Amino acid sequence: MDIQSVYQETILFAAEKHTALQQTIPGTNLPYVIHLSNVAMEILTAAHFSPHFDTAFAVQVALLHDILEDTQTSAQELQSRFGEGVTAAVQALTKNDQLPKAQKMEDSLHRIQQQPKEVWAVKLADRITNLQRPPAHWSTEKKQAYLHEADSILQALAGANTYLENRLRKKMEEYQQYI
Incomplete structure (x- = not known):
């Protein structure tokens, strides 16, 4: 399936799930799907600078990364719709609510x-x-x-994607203006 079709199928599914709960980007009135599409846009751009990158898989994961954490969607429903690999990826990105807050990100x-x-x-x-x-x-x-946590993410995922690591460093520098 071409990347445009993968994107459309996935964003429609995610938008329906998040919109059903009237989710917005925290601190705004903007629909949550904007956040999801922004994450996917970062992935699509990074893919151009990343050899041997499975863009379709990454875009699906980007658009679905909060679906288990923030909606009523089950892992079983996600797996039947998008497969085992996407589901395992989204589960890894989902914080475990059984853990204390201080341990969730590390886990x-x-x-x-x-x-x-x-x-x-x-x-x-x-x-x-x-x-x-x-x-x-x-x-x-x-x-x-939040900025310190961003640095922890950068350190833990070093070597993942040079383009995105450099983008994150730049965004962390820019974020200093809010502190």
Whole structure:
């Protein structure tokens, strides 16, 4: 299937699931699907600079990366629609709510490291996209912690995708203005 068809099929599924819950980008009135498409855009751009990169797989994972965490979609439904590989990738990107907050990211990064490099790239792209202007209600401490977490992600996923690693470094530098 061509990349355009993969993108359309996947974003429609994700948009239906997130819109059903009227999800928006935190701190805005924008529909959540914009975040998903921004992560996919980072992946599509990075693919041009990344040899041996499974773009279709990475785009699907980018568009679905929050679907298990933020919607009523089950892993079984995801697997029947998009297959075992995409489901395993999305599960790795999904934080384990059974763990204390302080351990969730470390656990997720460990599971991501067991996945193909395209999944690592999606995590980098997600954080790049999230390093926009933070919600107005965030404290300085929360902004600092979010930036520190971005650095932890960068360190844990070093070697995944040079293009996205450089983009994340740049976004982290730009984010300093909000602290």
